[in-house]
Amino acid sequence: MYRLYGMSGSGNCYKPKLLLTQMGVPFAWIEKDTRKAETRTPEYLAMNANGKVPLLEITPGQYLAESNAILCYLAEGTPYLPQDRWQRAHVMQWLFFEQYSHEPYLAVARFIMKFLPPDDARRADLPRLHARGHQALAVMERQLTEHAFFAGGQYSIADIALYAYTHVADEGGFDLSRYSKVRGWLERVHAQSGHVGMA
């Protein structure tokens, strides 16, 4: 059985949890709290030198890091990752968009507002994070104006990756009221068979 090392409340860790649940694949969840440095122990660093969650144990001693790489691995050969070369490329485009242009703003703003004390110095980063996060949301809104899902004309791991932090964007101070297409897409993702919440 897969073992998934993750932190509850982390959108990145929620991604493989959601996919595995929707695929009906059993897995064991092993809680690791990054705020208690549980991913910086020698034992954990031997499994993932980058010291992050999520981490998928495929077999004992065989570990895969990076949330979106885990999604690709698990979805291979399923409808969650299309076989068609162009559709597949499009899924990949949105997965990299998520990690480079979306998560560093939406997830980090949420982390600061939800998990750090109100007087933490990092709150000074929020205006920049909000500006860049809204740029990402505007790109999503534009894509969803013409498409029901991000890639391949159907629900895929691109949607799972982008849903993870978009559906809790309000916790990072993002008001989604101006993004009607994004809100409609959030509802469509939530309505997918086998959907499970983050907490």
Add this chain to the structure above:
Amino acid sequence: MYRLYGMSGSGNCYKPKLLLTQMGVPFAWIEKDTRKAETRTPEYLAMNANGKVPLLEITPGQYLAESNAILCYLAEGTPYLPQDRWQRAHVMQWLFFEQYSHEPYLAVARFIMKFLPPDDARRADLPRLHARGHQALAVMERQLTEHAFFAGGQYSIADIALYAYTHVADEGGFDLSRYSKVRGWLERVHAQSGHVGMA
């Protein structure tokens, strides 16, 4: 023929240029200077709503963004992207590592030091960028202690992606003298058949 929109001197744009050259696939390079906002025009945003380079035109009207998604698309079916499921997953892991834990520090530090005026306020970011960048380099050093290349036991797009900004890390103020395995790997990548420089 592929058309590749890119900015000379950008590591992200260098990645597909290097792969296409090594594959012997002809392409046209269309220069776009992001510092002159040439990727923020209505015409460009119609091709890539995220307003970034590189961008690959596969056929007129069919565009693929995100440097590492372009690498995956082009390398499909070639030795640069293994077919084996586990090796392939490992390639993906390093591609996402590069965009999330490496490029935002090495590339941004280089941008600040190479392209911004010496008195630019963003130089205040350099200590944080250097600290995080050295964390990424240490993770690479550890992987290369046991492996000649990053994934699959051979040169792949994971190496191309990580080479792009590592081989010019000095321009961002990173001293690689303490990373002997990384330096050896840079030499191995440079020695690959069909290698071409960035400039």
